[in-house]
Amino acid sequence: MTDWFGRTFDLRLGPPGHGGFCVGRHEGRVVFVRHGLPGELVRATVTEDRGGSFCRADAVRILEPSPDRVPATCPVSGPGGAGCCDFSHATPAAQRGLKAAVVAEQLRRLAGIEREVTVEPIAGYPDDASGGWRTRIRLPVDAEGRAGVHRYRSTEVIADLRCPQPVPGAMDGIADRIWTPGADLVVTVDGDGVRHLVELPPAEQATPRRGRRHG
Incomplete structure (x- = not known):
């Protein structure tokens, strides 16, 4: 299989996954794309390809943004950056929904448990808080x-x-x-x-x- 490292292409993003990415597909392979949101059409550049059925990529341009997208609140974690603040480019309510979806999927896939998951705002912080909580x-x-x-x-x-x-x-x-x-x-x-x-x-x-x- 050809190494896709550095290759750029457009794809539509699907559900979120554990690790701050959304799942997309391109030419029969799964692509784990960071810095995007479910439903978005993005231009992605492959950052890691070890062969096999999947590779990793960064969304370097948002072609069709999600209504949940906002300017990223973390200047360190964009494409090519740090691994913090996985979804700082989404509204706080959307971030909680994404985290809930990831937990529900993990329970279903790993434990066979079907359960609706709700992620609540941190106690004592405004519902729209996007930081200032880590001690x-x-x-x-x-x-x-x-x-x-x-x-x-x-x-x-x-x-x-x-x-x-x-x-x-x-x-x-x-x-x-x-x-x-x-x-x-x-x-x-x-x-x-x-x-x-x-x-x-x-x-x-x-x-x-x-x-x-x-x-």
């Missing part, structure tokens, strides 16, 4: 000591901390300093709003190098 984050550090996030399905670090998921204050000051290359930062914000930050050393080191408590 625990793990950030990789690149070879230059900059904290960031992993590129989707890659170990490459994107030194960009503008993801809207963390609660306010969780990322304050992290981009302003240099960390140990190859380390990971674990950031948590507790119930009192206090931030805790621990730098985990690279694998060749034995113990965390520093821990901090921030008010």
